[in-house]
Amino acid sequence: xxxxxxxxxxxxxxxxxxxxxxxxxxxxxxxxxxxxxxxxxxxxxxxxxxxxxxxxxxxxxxxxxxxxxxxxxxxxxxxxxxxxxxxxxxxxxxxxxxxxxxxxxxxxxxxxxxxxxxxxxxxxxxxxxxxxxxxxxxxxxxxxxxxxxxxxxxxxxxxxxxxxxxxxxxxxxxxxxxxxxxxxxxxxxxxxxxxxxxxxxxxxxxxxxxxxxxxxxxxxxxxxxxxxxxxxxxxxxxxxxxxxxxxxxxxxxxxxxxxxxxxxxxxxxxxxxxxxxxxxxxxxxxxxxxxxxxxxxxxxxxxxxxxxxxxxxxxxxxxxxxxxxxxxxxxxxxxxxxxxx
Amino acid sequence: xxxxxxxxxxxxxxxxxxxxxxxxxxxxxxxxxxxxxxxxxxxxxxxxxxxxxxxxxxxxxxxxxxxxxxxxxxxxxxxxxxxxxxxxxxxxxxxxxxxxxxxxxxxxxxxxxxxxxxxxxxxxxxxxxxxxxxx
Numbered sequence: 001x002x003x004x005x006x007x008x009x010x011x012x013x014x015x016x017x018x019x020x021x022x023x024x025x026x027x028x029x030x031x032x033x034x035x036x037x038x039x040x041x042x043x044x045x046x047x048x049x050x051x052x053x054x055x056x057x058x059x060x061x062x063x064x065x066x067x068x069x070x071x072x073x074x075x076x077x078x079x080x081x082x083x084x085x086x087x088x089x090x091x092x093x094x095x096x097x098x099x100x101x102x103x104x105x106x107x108x109x110x111x112x113x114x115x116x117x118x119x120x121x122x123x124x125x126x127x128x129x130x131x132x133x134x135x136x137x138x139x140x141x142x143x144x145x146x147x148x149x150x151x152x153x154x155x156x157x158x159x160x161x162x163x164x165x166x167x168x169x170x171x172x173x174x175x176x177x178x179x180x181x182x183x184x185x186x187x188x189x190x191x192x193x194x195x196x197x198x199x200x201x202x203x204x205x206x207x208x209x210x211x212x213x214x215x216x217x218x219x220x221x222x223x224x225x226x227x228x229x230x231x232x233x234x235x236x237x238x239x240x241x242x243x244x245x246x247x248x249x250x251x252x253x254x255x256x257x258x259x260x261x262x263x264x265x266x267x268x269x270x271x272x273x274x275x276x277x278x279x280x281x282x283x284x285x286x287x288x289x290x291x292x293x294x295x296x297x298x299x300x301x302x303x304x305x306x307x308x309x310x311x312x313x314x315x316x317x318x319x320x321x322x323x324x325x326x327x328x329x330x331x332x333x334x335x336x337x338x339x340x341x
Numbered sequence: 342x343x344x345x346x347x348x349x350x351x352x353x354x355x356x357x358x359x360x361x362x363x364x365x366x367x368x369x370x371x372x373x374x375x376x377x378x379x380x381x382x383x384x385x386x387x388x389x390x391x392x393x394x395x396x397x398x399x400x401x402x403x404x405x406x407x408x409x410x411x412x413x414x415x416x417x418x419x420x421x422x423x424x425x426x427x428x429x430x431x432x433x434x435x436x437x438x439x440x441x442x443x444x445x446x447x448x449x450x451x452x453x454x455x456x457x458x459x460x461x462x463x464x465x466x467x468x469x470x471x472x473x474x475x476x
Contacts, residue, residue: 033393033458040451040458042473126434198476206472215447217476223443228471236475243476244436273475 029207030054036065037173039197043180046207047189056187057180064179067091068172070115070124070165080166081115084159088150095168095175096150096157098280102171103145105300106288111259113143115165120262123255128246130253136262139163143259174237174283177201181233181279198243201235201279211328217242218333219271219313226271226313227331235279239286240271258291267293268315275325276308285310294320298339305341382470384446384461387425389418392456401425401444401461413455425459427452447474 030050033042041061045053065072067089072078080086088096095112102110115124116139122128131139147160168175173196181203184192191204193212202212211230218226219240229236241254241264258265272290276282285308289297294312301310301322309324319334323341330336389396391411399405399420406428407418416437417429424442427450437452443461447470450459 033390035393035453035456038453040453040456193473195473195475198474200473200475202473212473213471215471215474217474222440223445223448225471225474238475240476 032058034058034061036061037069037176037196038071039173041194041196043194044192045184045189046191046204047184049187050189053184053187053189057183060179060183061176064091064172064176068095068168070167070169077166077168080157080159084162084164086157088155088157091175091179092157092168093150093155095171095280096148098171098175098284099168100145102281102284102288105304106285106292107296108259109291109296110170110284110288111143111145112166112168112170113145113148113164114257114259115167116142116163117257117259117262118167118255119165121253121255121257122246123244123257128248128253130248131262140262143262170287171280171284173197173199174201174235174279174281176279177235178279199235199237199279199283202231203233205232216273216311217271220317221333224333226319226333227311227329227336229273229275229311229325230328231275234275234277235282236273236275237279237282237286238271238273239290241265241290242270256287256290265291267291267296269293269297269312270315271311271313272297273311274308275310278307281308301339302341382445383423384444384448385464386462387420388460388462390458390460396457398462409455409457411455411457416452416455416457418450418457418459425450425461427459430455430457447471449474 027046028048028050029046031044032054043054043057067076069075070077070081073082076086076089076092099112117136118124120131120135120139142161142164147164148157148166149160150157177194177196177199180194181201184203193202200214206212211232214229214231214236215225216227216229216238218224219242239256241256245252245254254264256265269290272286274282274286289310294314305324309322312320318337319331320337320339321329322339326338384401386398386400388398391409396409401420401423404421409416414431416427419426419428424444426442427437427440430437430452432452432454434454437450440450443450446461446463448461
């Protein structure tokens with residue numbers, strides 16, 4: 001009798017221990033790492049024909065990269081910037097329309113016409129320099145969406161002024177991750193996670209059949225995380241000045257340029273993460289909210305609480321989340337303050 | 342009549358000793374398992390890939406310098422004190438060097454121009470705390 005109890009006890013204890021480990025599902029899965037859109041991408045899908053679906057995904061990324069890259073002179077955007085005129089494909093037309101919406105709702109904090117200013121700062125070539133106020137003043141009038149004329153009937157986009165250039169880089173990765181999710185679902189994949197250079201989008205559940213746990217990089221500690229958000233069917237996209245910057249005369253210049261003045265955004269935020277079902281919106285808004293600063297970002301969210309949620313870190317080390325994240329965001333490093341609706 | 346000796350319920354017999362020992366052993370096993378599953382922040386291995394192909398997996402406990410020379414350029418990765426650092430890289434941006442040392446599971450050093458990636462893995466080759474990193 002005692003022996004039986006003893007054996008049972010040990011089994012119970014050991015089994016409890018075991019169940020803390022992984023319960024990975026036995027379903028077919030495949031993972032792939034690739035380089036595109038000037039970054040590293042990882043795609044993981046769960047479901048039948050996982051490898052074949054990843055082949056389709058890779059081809060789709062390649063197609064969009066060729067089309068949208070400013071560095072490809074033969075691509076759609078390359079041609080537009082070179083000749084001032086191009087026939088937009090459905091993808092690029094959608095990105096242009098979304099850019100107009102984002103530009104409008106963010107009061108010009110997002111503007112795809114910022115490209116000539118990015119060139120002046122050297123962010124397009126990695127040959128960094130600090131342009132003078134006069135130089136920026138001369139370029140800034142080019143950063144104006146009304147200088148791009150789009151005729152819906154013909155699909156032609158034309159620039160009205162010499163020197164105007166467009167770059168959908170601020171929303172291209174978010175759009176691509178959204179397209180991948182559609183492609184996965186059309187091909188019977190229920191669960192998937194992609195990271196396009198740190199821009200994350202997920203569908204379904206993780207291998208433990210829980211919500212996907214997305215760790216968000218801590219802007220203060222490049223090897224740590226500011227917290228974890230648990231999501232399904234969402235994009236999680238972070239913007240921060242820590243991602244890309246250069247230093248000159250002891251001053252740091254980061255790559256998120258305010259389209260209103262042509263200089264690095266300095267509105268007291270050091271990291272903004274946007275969580276939304278719409279990858280394009282999440283990508284564009286993460287940049288826009290960073291440029292807008294906490295107060296204006298908060299106002300914008302209160303106008304569209306169903307469209308997105310956000311996590312903000314200020315330069316005084318305060319962390320704010322919008323109310324929609326109350327139940328799914330946790331942080332070990334910060335005191336979480338909630339922005340009510 | 343010889344009185345039959347009654348079992349003393351408080352007397353410790355050898356089965357009790359075995360039971361106690363077994364329970365203690367089980368408890369120790371549990372603690373080890375528990376610690377093993379939950380202390381996941383510090384990694385045990387680093388996986389290095391070049392152009393998305395695995396270059397090698399190295400133990401963080403073994404100090405070593407790994408020189409990677411490809412057509413795209415040269416990198417020198419150092420493992421020391423359970424940390425991985427990009428010591429040298431002749432890439433144009435130098436972001437991989439500025440990243441500094443990494444040691445936590447899931448963390449990566451990426452040298453994009455040379456397509457060299459170093460990722461910290463747990464003892465069983467996975468990251469447990471989270472599924473993916475947004476950055």
